Amino acid sequence: MAYEVKFVTLDGKTAAIIELDAGQVRVADTREIPHARPLTAAG
Numbered sequence: 748m749a750y751e752v753k754f755v756t757l758d759g760k761t762a763a764i765i766e767l768d769a770g771q772v773r774v775a776d777t778r779e780i781p782h783a784r785p786l787t788a789a790g
Contacts, residue, residue: 762786 748769754762 756786757783 749766750769750772751764751766752772753764756762
């Protein structure tokens with residue numbers, strides 16, 4: 748099983764859409780704190 752995951756900026760713009768295997772994702776816990784980091788160009 749695989750999932751298509753969309754990564755977005757804080758203003759809602761799509762940064763990337765990638766496919767991940769089920770073993771590469773997990774359910775977020777309600778005690779976790781989301782964080783942000785600057786978007787850098789791939790290269």
